[in-house]
Amino acid sequence: MRKFLVVLLILLAVLVVAADVGARSLAQNTLAERLAQQMEMSEEPDVSIEGWAFLPQVLGGTYTEVNIRAASATMSGVTVERVDATASDVEAPLSDLMDQPTVTAGRVDGSFVVPYAYFDPHLPEGMTISTQDGEPRISGELAIPELGISAPVSAGGEFTVDGDNLSVTPVDIQVGDAPIDVSGAVAGMLTFSAQVPNLPFGLTVTDMEATSSGLKVTGTGDDVPLMGSEAA
Numbered sequence: 001m002r003k004f005l006v007v008l009l010i011l012l013a014v015l016v017v018a019a020d021v022g023a024r025s026l027a028q029n030t031l032a033e034r035l036a037q038q039m040e041m042s043e044e045p046d047v048s049i050e051g052w053a054f055l056p057q058v059l060g061g062t063y064t065e066v067n068i069r070a071a072s073a074t075m076s077g078v079t080v081e082r083v084d085a086t087a088s089d090v091e092a093p094l095s096d097l098m099d100q101p102t103v104t105a106g107r108v109d110g111s112f113v114v115p116y117a118y119f120d121p122h123l124p125e126g127m128t129i130s131t132q133d134g135e136p137r138i139s140g141e142l143a144i145p146e147l148g149i150s151a152p153v154s155a156g157g158e159f160t161v162d163g164d165n166l167s168v169t170p171v172d173i174q175v176g177d178a179p180i181d182v183s184g185a186v187a188g189m190l191t192f193s194a195q196v197p198n199l200p201f202g203l204t205v206t207d208m209e210a211t212s213s214g215l216k217v218t219g220t221g222d223d224v225p226l227m228g229s230e231a232a
Helices: 001-040 056-059 116-121 182-191
Strands: 046-049 061-075 078-091 103-115 125-131 136-146 149-162 165-175 191-195 204-210 215-227
Touching: 001 046, 001 061, 061 103, 078 149, 103 116, 103 136, 116 125, 116 165, 116 191, 116 215, 136 182, 149 182, 165 182
Parallel strands: none
Antiparallel strands: 046 061, 061 078, 078 103, 103 215, 125 136, 136 149, 149 165, 165 191, 204 215
């Protein structure tokens, strides 16, 4: 009899673990599908619901942490890359999920990378931002109408942030084949400001960093709707 009970308990444990794994996978896939539609992703993001056991979280309606990662997504009509977000203290009451899914995170910390090409329209014709030796570089053939000349120009870009507004100031300006010193005029022509694409879910921008692949934008938010009518 004792041996039978031990075997029965083992079988029950296996069934519980299998149910836990299956339920977690279903929830992750559902959230990934909704986010892909909501954020216009070409592929579903990688969604991972953390925690040692999933079913107790379902019954309690609170999930400790949900990680969301995607290669790209569309935000404010702009395609961004390397989307990475962590949602903590996620509230999703079981009664709501059975009817109209509503998911709210107590806090979300996220980031994405804006390709430098997004900022090219803010530069004079013929100038683009690319990466050289891991750093952003503005380069191209620049026409200076007031002087009646054009010359090949290359300059580094210094990025500064004020809220969600980005300012770019050229540094280390190099001008070739110019009969006079035009660095002052070039600096003025290459200086610009631009609005950064809105972060998803209404997150507030907290930091921006120039990287080898683009401008990394980081943000955070409290009481963020991830799914439901209020989700962005």
